[in-house]
Amino acid sequence: MAPATVDAFMAPATPLSADNSDVNATPHASRSSSVSSPPYQAVDYSQKIDVNPRKGTRDFPPEDMRLRNWLFQNFREVSQLFGFEEVDYPILESEALYIRKGGEEIRDQIYCFEDRGNRRVALRPELTPSLARLVMQKGQSLSYPIKWYAIGQCWRYENMTRGRRREHYQWNMDIIGVPDVTGEAELISSIVTFFKRIGITAKDVGIKISSRKVLQEVMSLYSVPETSFTKACIIIDKMGKITIEELKKELKSIELSNDAIENLLQVLSIKSFTELEEKLGGTGEAINELKQLFSLAEKFGYSEWIQFDASVVRGLAYYTGIVFEGFDREGKLRAVCGGGRYDRLFSTFGGDDLPACGFGFGDAVIIELLKERRLLPEVPLEIENIVCSLDPDLKGAAARVASVLRGKGRCVDLVLENKPLKWVFKRAARINARRLILVGSAEWEKGMVVVKILSSGEQYQVNVDELE
């Protein structure tokens, strides 16, 4: 769905190691074997390669990967609570999938290439077009409604400024085949469930909700040509990022009258249903759907999280109805997530339309928010056991001990080299091991090993086959 946070990549830049010249200070390639080792076609490079990932991309060293896994696991578990099935699509798609009319920012930032066969390809900037393609391909073989989720990397080629990256991961949930507003209500419920799960409250974030049909009704009052509607939405989405004067100028450029523009801006500032009903009358589709959604929200139990805000339109061309956007109540961060209904996307691909709604939730702003609120979890490395032989001749024995434990489902860091005990204790502390298992010759002769519980210092001997 909408790459709510496509423009807000995880901020922390990969740290540069100031000096790599001492990279092998700890372990050394066995010098003794260097004479007889096969020669490597070395020195292809007269100087060191650039050790940083390409501009705008990230490495995930273990500590970052643990955080990413924690986040994705929460995405997955929430999706599963809601009965959604996981899917994925290629990262590389035809560029044509993303070329839409309407002046979207995303179009100019497609990470596109020509492949060796001179075909235009793109690293996907969002997941929804791939979803539509796959649904069209599967056609009748699918059971509707489809409830799918995906967690995929998306790309955009933009000028690099602080905190902006060229890739991010996005969690999407989509419902295909449900025309009712229960679809949107269910999606918002899953977003709220996710927030609660990771410790975010309704005081931290809210979800602004509107419908493109609100603007549609205003524009039809002024006989704005239908072709200008999508363009107007994309312009309006820039509100807050550009000045009101610039906004008016852009709206004029798509041939909206001054009157229409003034009225539009008035409507966009509406934050209550009462006011909206006064403006549009109480019988339109826009208001009815919004009322239904707010009524369902009460039953779902997330009323305090949501609020009507006519200024929400979202920046993607394909939305047709309800649109929503998660926001930081302190106003410091960009949108946390966003989505809406897109009932006409399939026909733009030459297929028959299907009622559809969904959302996109990036991995960047949410991490920033958790940091801001000091809610970022500690996700320490934890390897339950460390196994070490006290004698080089007992390495095989230590291997056997490790195998016995692993066979019983226990995680083991096996010390592969001859290291002093001091080093082993340090490593045990780094990996947060619970037990140190020492293989010494006196015990091993009797088939025993020494188990040390690291928290208490308690120590006992046990037969290797009785290790649990």
Add this chain to the structure above:
Amino acid sequence: MAPATVDAFMAPATPLSADNSDVNATPHASRSSSVSSPPYQAVDYSQKIDVNPRKGTRDFPPEDMRLRNWLFQNFREVSQLFGFEEVDYPILESEALYIRKGGEEIRDQIYCFEDRGNRRVALRPELTPSLARLVMQKGQSLSYPIKWYAIGQCWRYENMTRGRRREHYQWNMDIIGVPDVTGEAELISSIVTFFKRIGITAKDVGIKISSRKVLQEVMSLYSVPETSFTKACIIIDKMGKITIEELKKELKSIELSNDAIENLLQVLSIKSFTELEEKLGGTGEAINELKQLFSLAEKFGYSEWIQFDASVVRGLAYYTGIVFEGFDREGKLRAVCGGGRYDRLFSTFGGDDLPACGFGFGDAVIIELLKERRLLPEVPLEIENIVCSLDPDLKGAAARVASVLRGKGRCVDLVLENKPLKWVFKRAARINARRLILVGSAEWEKGMVVVKILSSGEQYQVNVDELE
């Protein structure tokens, strides 16, 4: 590590839906709302888009994604049993990271592009160069030995033939900082643990082991210039794929004498240590390391899985010592996985060398093997509960019921539309629901719902707050 199966992408082609014209036969975009819905900038396309993923790439619809998740989960759990930490790198890297001398096949198949800034970039063909880059970047801040694993998508641009794809996923495990052969022994142990876990036995697959130092020792007997060594390895790796005559011709082209070639071919046919010792003498480093490895294998308990085979050299330039390759004992499939020691990779990147070993294990051949052996698991969709209102007015009530259950960690497929009971039972069967929870007005007035256990047909009423 070595993309053992980089040339063997998952065979089943994405099915083409024969006819997509009836794609919306089941659900329809709400026709009633079409008049007042905002106009979508439709018909950008005069005809339907290509609904297939790009040549050589895969979609993962839910059933394929479940299988992928099952496979990856096994990769992960085994890696964790061995105390390895997960990492990831960008899919997009500088092309320079992959340009090595030595005539590797992989070089001609790099999926490379020029980006908008006219820089040469590549979709990674393998993970090891990124690992080396990250280790060089982190330098001293890492605690050695490093034990990392990754599961990442790799790309190669090759001509498409049956069963060959342009992307695949590869599981890598690498140990950086251990010069001893215990490193390789540990890696092979994790591969065997993985095989056992998914039901593959030592009768199904074996692991051929050799060392590049064996060839090195032979070549030094014939004063083969060291610069020809890597090239010779890459040529020898083609054995079995090209004829012996072609092989000899290629070896001649790098200036090996006829004598050297004949001797080399003789050595390559050796399958026992005794024979190898006769040929090379019993004191060389190659033989010593191999003997140590086989002795450790006994302690680890995987002797029956491995065998010495001098013909194994692996096709990547950077290996320097032990090399190994998992193979299908029936000989029908390509290598299942492969790896080895690469103690000189870092210096080719302009860094200081670090002892290193690792392996690559693709997602393609293993799935083929499981199919061949009828071991492919059933990974059915299972959503424990399906919740449905019996009256359109009770949709909010059904939403409340779903929320209560989800709050207790239960997975719920909530029926979002008004559907006949017959449809609901059909859906319940499709998602393998255990319970159907019906919200009817008579019960709801008392705060109750009807729970139906689908396996037994048992049915009872329960207060919504007491639902577990």
